[in-house]
Amino acid sequence: MTTTPAVRTVGLTKSYADLAVLRGVDLSVPAGSICALLGRNGAGKTTLVRILSTLLQPDGGTATVAGHDVVTAPGRVRERISLTGQFAAVDDVLTGRENLVLVARLRRVAAPTRVADDLLDRFSLTEAGRRRAATYSGGMRRRLDLAMSLVADPPVVFLDEPTTGLDPQGRHEVWAAVRDLARGGTTVLLTTQHLEEAERLADRVAVLHEGRVVVDGTLAEVQALAPPTTVEQVPRPPSLEDVFLGLTGAQESR
Amino acid sequence: MTTFVRATAALTGRSLTHVRRSPDTIITTALTPVAMMLLFVYVFGSAIQTPSPGRYVDYLLPGILLMTVASSIAYTAYRLFMDVDGGIFERFRSLPIARSALLWSHVLTSVVATSVALALVVLVAVVMGFRSGAGPLAWLAVAGILLLFTLALTWLALVPGLLATSADAVSGFAFPLIFLPFVSSAFVPTDGMPTPVRWFAEHQPVTPIVEAMRSLYAEQPAGSDLTLAVTWCLGLLLVAYLLAMRTYRRRFG
Numbered sequence A: 001m002t003t004t005p006a007v008r009t010v011g012l013t014k015s016y017a018d019l020a021v022l023r024g025v026d027l028s029v030p031a032g033s034i035c036a037l038l039g040r041n042g043a044g045k046t047t048l049v050r051i052l053s054t055l056l057q058p059d060g061g062t063a064t065v066a067g068h069d070v071v072t073a074p075g076r077v078r079e080r081i082s083l084t085g086q087f088a089a090v091d092d093v094l095t096g097r098e099n100l101v102l103v104a105r106l107r108r109v110a111a112p113t114r115v116a117d118d119l120l121d122r123f124s125l126t127e128a129g130r131r132r133a134a135t136y137s138g139g140m141r142r143r144l145d146l147a148m149s150l151v152a153d154p155p156v157v158f159l160d161e162p163t164t165g166l167d168p169q170g171r172h173e174v175w176a177a178v179r180d181l182a183r184g185g186t187t188v189l190l191t192t193q194h195l196e197e198a199e200r201l202a203d204r205v206a207v208l209h210e211g212r213v214v215v216d217g218t219l220a221e222v223q224a225l226a227p228p229t230t231v232e233q234v235p236r237p238p239s240l241e242d243v244f245l246g247l248t249g250a251q252e253s254r
Numbered sequence B: 001m002t003t004f005v006r007a008t009a010a011l012t013g014r015s016l017t018h019v020r021r022s023p024d025t026i027i028t029t030a031l032t033p034v035a036m037m038l039l040f041v042y043v044f045g046s047a048i049q050t051p052s053p054g055r056y057v058d059y060l061l062p063g064i065l066l067m068t069v070a071s072s073i074a075y076t077a078y079r080l081f082m083d084v085d086g087g088i089f090e091r092f093r094s095l096p097i098a099r100s101a102l103l104w105s106h107v108l109t110s111v112v113a114t115s116v117a118l119a120l121v122v123l124v125a126v127v128m129g130f131r132s133g134a135g136p137l138a139w140l141a142v143a144g145i146l147l148l149f150t151l152a153l154t155w156l157a158l159v160p161g162l163l164a165t166s167a168d169a170v171s172g173f174a175f176p177l178i179f180l181p182f183v184s185s186a187f188v189p190t191d192g193m194p195t196p197v198r199w200f201a202e203h204q205p206v207t208p209i210v211e212a213m214r215s216l217y218a219e220q221p222a223g224s225d226l227t228l229a230v231t232w233c234l235g236l237l238l239v240a241y242l243l244a245m246r247t248y249r250r251r252f253g
Helices: A045-052 A074-080 A096-106 A112-122 A138-149 A168-183 A195-201 A219-224 A240-248 B002-021 B024-047 B056-085 B088-093 B100-127 B136-163 B167-172 B174-183 B195-203 B206-217 B223-252
Strands: A007-016 A019-029 A034-038 A060-065 A081-084 A156-160 A187-192 A204-209 A212-218
Touching (some): A007 A045, A019 A045, A034 A195, A074 A081, A112 A138, A138 A156, A168 A187, A168 A195, B002 B100, B024 B056, B056 B100, B088 B100, B136 B167, B136 B223, B174 B195, B174 B206
Parallel strands (some): A034 A187, A081 A156
């Protein structure tokens, strides 16, 4: 598992009508790492993630996830992945717990209710688990969404802009959850537009630009590509985020 | 096969929870047909001459039931649209489950929700004086026709459910279906209609289906109407099923 990359694409292409979104993507994500896929709006990050999670067919090239080809063995890929999209894919009518039990049933785990309760506990949603998801805050929905992705412990997790639309508190909650995942050996491929997010979370960074991966390496390798650091003494005022988090406190929002 | 059954069962349970938690959808479904029944029985009914000897409500009920089915499948399309439009459909599609389970769960939910609405409408009809001496076999046949008709319209409803771009558009498609019984023998005999209208009324599926149900619970031989009704339903079902599956494959590969 450590020798074969968890995600590998070679010359992956995809066009919509005349628009070539992916023009030969080569990407390799080692098992157990957190890889941040960076790129501007419309760079094709979501397209790539949708191909890797078998929701979209590529036009050319190959992509394997956990050793299985996404085109020829999509069923096997689906058994080993989970996807969390840009918009929290939870069922608003169901309670948090019912959402988790449903996914557990669909993934055919042995004890669906126990798995659901464990995940609620892990994501500090035990109290909220009895309420309908429609009543949740943005951060809670995203935590539930992540929890649903972790049912049955898939070895590869795709997170498409997991913190979009979240307040700083919610973002920190998601980051903590992602770090937890990686500690457990899960491979995480996350897309983001926030460079800070990549810096804080990822041990590998890939930059998608004009349909190709132009940079792919560890955070240190990528940082080494920048011009040499010059040392200056500049007083750094606290960032607005520091101020905001200080004022609103780090307590959980429930 | 068992994985398909288990996924379908889990997803149907979810979808039925949606129906259970918004029972108003069932009430709304029954509202239009019940209103039509009240209107036709108590307002227009006295002016309508029907060939059958029974009460007008007996004559009217089959058409009202078909209207109920058409009204019910608007919600089927709506529920599917909401899944497709939100992120939940993507989540289900990235899970290791048979993809046809996604559609079948909506079909089964539709059958259950429609049956409840139909029972509600029949109850109102009984209160309004509907009576039948038909035996269980005849009622089983009526239920069978309604089931086939529901399945056919349900699969048809999945097409706009998969394709619609707004919630308004998705429920709009059912209106022509709800009003189809008007241009048939459901409310008045076709004899008095102008020739082109009469031709349409006598050759569209609602007329034989209505006539067959009417004969069945009036304890008359349904004969050729029954054959024609079942043929129409099966034909519609097959076409709708193929259309829905094709739409699904086109849209989601």
